[in-house]
Amino acid sequence: MSPRGPRARRGRPPGTAPRVGLFGLLGSGNIGNDASMEVVLRYLRAAHPDAIVDAMCRGPEEIKAKFGIDAVPLLWSQKYAGRVPGVAAKAVKLLGKGADAFHTASWVRRHDAVIVPGMGALEASLPLRPWQTPYAMFLLCASGRIAGTKVAMVSVGANMIKPRMTRWLFNLAARNAFYRSYRDQQSCDAMRQRGLDTSTDHVYPDLVFALPAPPFEPGDPQTVGLGVMAYYGTNDDRQQADEIHAAYVAKMQRFTRWLVDNNRKVRLFVGDSQWDDSVVQKIVADVREYRPDLDQTWVVAERVTSFADLTRAMKPASIVVATRYHNVMCALKLEKPVISIGYAAKNAAIMADAGLADFCQHTNSLDVDRLIQQFTELESRPDQVRKTIRERNAENARLLDQQFAKLSALLFPASGARTAPGREDAPAGAR
Numbered sequence: 001m002s003p004r005g006p007r008a009r010r011g012r013p014p015g016t017a018p019r020v021g022l023f024g025l026l027g028s029g030n031i032g033n034d035a036s037m038e039v040v041l042r043y044l045r046a047a048h049p050d051a052i053v054d055a056m057c058r059g060p061e062e063i064k065a066k067f068g069i070d071a072v073p074l075l076w077s078q079k080y081a082g083r084v085p086g087v088a089a090k091a092v093k094l095l096g097k098g099a100d101a102f103h104t105a106s107w108v109r110r111h112d113a114v115i116v117p118g119m120g121a122l123e124a125s126l127p128l129r130p131w132q133t134p135y136a137m138f139l140l141c142a143s144g145r146i147a148g149t150k151v152a153m154v155s156v157g158a159n160m161i162k163p164r165m166t167r168w169l170f171n172l173a174a175r176n177a178f179y180r181s182y183r184d185q186q187s188c189d190a191m192r193q194r195g196l197d198t199s200t201d202h203v204y205p206d207l208v209f210a211l212p213a214p215p216f217e218p219g220d221p222q223t224v225g226l227g228v229m230a231y232y233g234t235n236d237d238r239q240q241a242d243e244i245h246a247a248y249v250a251k252m253q254r255f256t257r258w259l260v261d262n263n264r265k266v267r268l269f270v271g272d273s274q275w276d277d278s279v280v281q282k283i284v285a286d287v288r289e290y291r292p293d294l295d296q297t298w299v300v301a302e303r304v305t306s307f308a309d310l311t312r313a314m315k316p317a318s319i320v321v322a323t324r325y326h327n328v329m330c331a332l333k334l335e336k337p338v339i340s341i342g343y344a345a346k347n348a349a350i351m352a353d354a355g356l357a358d359f360c361q362h363t364n365s366l367d368v369d370r371l372i373q374q375f376t377e378l379e380s381r382p383d384q385v386r387k388t389i390r391e392r393n394a395e396n397a398r399l400l401d402q403q404f405a406k407l408s409a410l411l412f413p414a415s416g417a418r419t420a421p422g423r424e425d426a427p428a429g430a431r
Helices: 031-047 060-067 076-080 086-108 133-147 164-176 185-193 238-261 277-290 307-314 325-333 345-353 368-379 382-411
Strands: 019-024 052-057 070-073 113-117 150-156 179-182 220-227 265-269 299-301 317-322 338-342 360-362
Touching: 019 031, 031 052, 031 060, 031 113, 031 307, 031 325, 031 382, 052 060, 060 070, 076 086, 086 133, 113 133, 113 382, 133 150, 133 164, 150 382, 179 185, 179 382, 185 345, 220 238, 220 325, 238 265, 238 277, 238 368, 265 277, 265 307, 277 299, 307 325, 317 325, 317 368, 325 338, 325 345, 325 382, 338 345, 338 368, 345 360, 360 368, 368 382
Parallel strands: 019 052, 019 113, 052 070, 113 150, 150 179, 220 265, 220 317, 265 299, 317 338, 338 360
Antiparallel strands: none
């Protein structure tokens, strides 16, 4: 998009290092979010090595430990979590919503630019309340507009949102951002349908496509990677959450039984280490009860807390079936044939981009018999699938290099970026 100007502020004195903030649900166990942040950190360290970088996030201690940068809590009330009981805890959270406005504004004004690194920053696919991420994004972008700090939403996800307050807060945040780009065309289309002018916005790939990929390994033809999540339906399914969860787990258990009955080994992994492990344990327990004679090494629960862990867990597999978006993303990075059991349009979008549109199902309507048919078909033509994935990966990496060059020119015009200038970029809808 053509950057919209924040309120004027005094320019950074020549020769001084830019201060850059990273903002979002980082360090809270979501592997994909942290991988997106890692990509932006790599870009900043390569192109702007003098930049002073810190974060405002849900898991500041985790971010400090993993990435070696300073970090502060996303919410003022986080420092009281677990320390204040009962009614007092609710009062602290309520008070915290007012305090967050000052907390966020104080942090934002200390920066020349704040980057929201990918993530579903403008979407509500999974259950979400307006006073959670929508309110935090609104405070960020409003603070940036007032303070003259450039807020860049980079390769973010968006979708159509029914709850009015959630949609309104996200839309206000987007309107006040200095720069917006989306990780797929459907995100851009959703924002246009929500009333934003996206004519000068841009569509770039998901940031994780910029992570360096390990050398290609076809994996063991007998081994299947199975990515699961603690799925309770979408943001519109709150009333049926428990039923949806039980049905999802039962179907994944049935598919796992089919895999072992058909001489396949299974490596189970997750996309959010805080929530998803319980589903892995249910599947493992079920298959142990169903096949007590089965060698326990045939169904293994992989310990995953980072994208690097996920990559290592997935490499031995020859084919992947996954629910979380960034499990699918990891499979594509590794050039693995993959089936998406997705809960949002973003899953279908990334699969279509990889030439795998026929290998998707929505989680709510998952049909195990059809999944088995898709699995059998995909397994029969791995070389063709890998060739298409490899070509798309190369193009996605090129487009992200182009976006980073544009960001350097827009966010740090007084700094000389070390990366080569990007090609002329295309408007939203072009790739």
